[in-house]
Amino acid sequence: MKTVLTLFVTLVSLTSLSAQNSIETQSIALDHLITFVANHFPKEVTTDNANTKSNAEDKTKTKQISFILETSKTNFSSEDKIILQQAFKFLTTRLIKEDKVSVFVYSGQNGMLLDRVSAKEIKKMLAVINDVKSSITEKHNDGIAMAYQQAQEDYSETADNMVVMVRNPNVSTNKTETSKVDVTSVKEQITKSKGSNVVLLTAITLLPELISIIKD
Numbered sequence: 001m002k003t004v005l006t007l008f009v010t011l012v013s014l015t016s017l018s019a020q021n022s023i024e025t026q027s028i029a030l031d032h033l034i035t036f037v038a039n040h041f042p043k044e045v046t047t048d049n050a051n052t053k054s055n056a057e058d059k060t061k062t063k064q065i066s067f068i069l070e071t072s073k074t075n076f077s078s079e080d081k082i083i084l085q086q087a088f089k090f091l092t093t094r095l096i097k098e099d100k101v102s103v104f105v106y107s108g109q110n111g112m113l114l115d116r117v118s119a120k121e122i123k124k125m126l127a128v129i130n131d132v133k134s135s136i137t138e139k140h141n142d143g144i145a146m147a148y149q150q151a152q153e154d155y156s157e158t159a160d161n162m163v164v165m166v167r168n169p170n171v172s173t174n175k176t177e178t179s180k181v182d183v184t185s186v187k188e189q190i191t192k193s194k195g196s197n198v199v200l201l202t203a204i205t206l207l208p209e210l211i212s213i214i215k216d
Contacts, residue, residue: 096120106143
């Protein structure tokens with residue numbers, strides 16, 4: 001029971017962080033990362049219809065994306081590296097150089113790998129994926145909380161702000177306490193207008209999932 005309450009408090013804290021500003025949150029499995037990129041960051045399509053003005057206004061918004069990658073106590077496996085590297089290569093083809101990408105890790109290792117680099121700096125992204133242990137520029141007790149806090153500090157009104165948690169079932173046996181809330185804090189987009197009551201309701205709704213994670 002004590003463990004459930006502790007995780008519940010952590011969940012409320014994390015969802016409150018995302019509620020401070022309009023930060024979209026997503027949680028996906030590593031195997032679905034490439035598909036996620038394809039669906040959420042489509043190629044620009046020119047159009048001559050009546051919505052041209054609206055489309056032009058949307059394009060003025062840049063993107064700030066924070067990826068939180070679940071990792072073991074060592075570097076990614078060869079298979080995981082391939083998926084991540086291909087996904088980030090694909091991502092750079094869908095974004096512009098003004099877009100910003102941050103990368104964090106959680107679970108086996110916790111900390112920041114990249115802080116708001118241009119979405120076109122693929123060499124930097126590939127380098128940190130290749131060697132997580134030596135690429136952590138700033139360690140933290142909780143990589144998830146760190147990523148959300150950083151996203152709040154870097155929040156931009158003129159950008160689409162997003163946090164993407166990438167779960168990795170392949171490292172489940174090496175998880176630490178942080179990973180117990182891996183899928184609970186990023187299920188919904190929580191905006192400032194929804195208020196603290198919705199934050200609490202979101203946390204309560206996700207309690208059964210917390211309990212199932214503990215049982216597993």
